[in-house]
Amino acid sequence: MSVKANKELVRRFYETIEQENMRHLTISAIKTLYFIRKLISRFLV
Secondary structure (H helix, E strand, C coil), X not given: CCHHHHHHHHXXXXXXXXXXXXXXXXXXXXXXXXXXXXXXHHHHC
């Protein structure tokens, strides 16, 4: 995931919080957790 894609993900996350749209918030959280899991797995290998 590129820096630009990460910035867009974070921007959408905060916009969603402001709009209180829980469905999109959940989707964003899942994508973020998936990214973190991939990042951690690179360091553990």
